[in-house]
Amino acid sequence: MVKEDIGTEKLILEAAKRVFHERGLAGARMQQIADEAGINKALLHYYFRNKEQLFKAVFTDAFARLIPQINEIFDSDEPLFDKIRSFADRYTAILMENHYLPGFIIQELNSNPNFAAEYLTPERKPNPQKLFSQIRQEVEAGRIRPVEPQQFVISLLGLCLFPFIAAEMIRHVTGMSKEQYMLFLAERKKHIPEFVINAIKP
Amino acid sequence: MVKEDIGTEKLILEAAKRVFHERGLAGARMQQIADEAGINKALLHYYFRNKEQLFKAVFTDAFARLIPQINEIFDSDEPLFDKIRSFADRYTAILMENHYLPGFIIQELNSNPNFAAEYLTPERKPNPQKLFSQIRQEVEAGRIRPVEPQQFVISLLGLCLFPFIAAEMIRHVTGMSKEQYMLFLAERKKHIPEFVINAIKP
DNA sequence: CGTTTGTTTAACCAAATGGTTAAATCAAAT
DNA sequence: ATTTGATTTAACCATTTGGTTAAACAAACG
16 A cells, blocks of 8 residues: 555546546546546556446446435425425535536436436435325325426426536526626525425415 | 439438437547448548538537527517417427437537537527516516516526436436326426416416 | 555557548439 | 539548556555
């Protein structure tokens, strides 16, 4: 065990994450990943036999950290409206720290339709069932308008995700600077729950 | 002028569209494009000097057809609620025929932040200004709740786009088949206007 | 001290790939 | 019939790139 030992693998994964994100699997260059990790190609292959393996490691790591956070929100015991507020708040916060991820994922879904199945294992998979039944109960109790739980959750997800997925597009069309856009996102964190709660309040 | 003449270029563009979509710029292979167009590599380069040029042609074509349709909806003279219904309906229809496009675009936005500026020229650019002022008027007249026009339009876009962008992901999580998902999308076309109109109705 | 393990250097290889070229063919237009 | 442009065939080239290898080096560890 010399020099870094523990740190190097993490350095590689961080660099690979950046490069895969910005170039995609096919466009990423092992040399660039090595450069950005501050090491050389030989050592890169010493840690990860090949590109696919490195790619898999990066994704597995990302999902392993994110899915539990999402399920934690889905499964919390809060009342529905509070949960919606928590969701918008926490999900947006997660996305701000992982703004690269949605594009990253969509990219690979196109070339590998089996991608979802490969990385969303039964144990590690978003599970909105509890939220679904919570919504059904509220509908039955007449506390919210009749709404299809699936439609509702996908709406909520879309409202949160879209501004990250389409950030550059939106910025160009609206002419917002990066700073203005950050403000817009912060504002949106408050806007979303208000919007969807109004949409389902009887 | 022999054989196809007019048809060949279109064949190439169609094939390129498919391949670029599923592999991305870096992942696409000129040979595969030639194959899918039913021609050979030499002829492919006879029509398009190189990969970048072909790529640009595909995108320019796609934008040239889509942006006017979007602006047409933005600029129509309908009252707001009708316009929202038209938008969800027509925009979803457009997306069903171009389901590949959003992923296609997001992909390239990551590796080329200047992408938006390159393809959204001032003349050919989504322009929601009229819709914005329409919303402001309705707010001022008290006919809808106070809402930031930008937030609202981005919400509307996100609600329409997200189910296309994340289709494979959603299908895997929910376990829907392709047919079920098509039904879900058709259902959603009705759900979205209802949802957003409720959200802003006073 | 010698072993082990992480790390560098540097050269190297095979395959894939974008792109080119030259010659031949084929069908329509003049 | 000749010309012209579309198309094919097939070989070819330069470059990029993923991946390998071997030798040397450095530092912890027993």
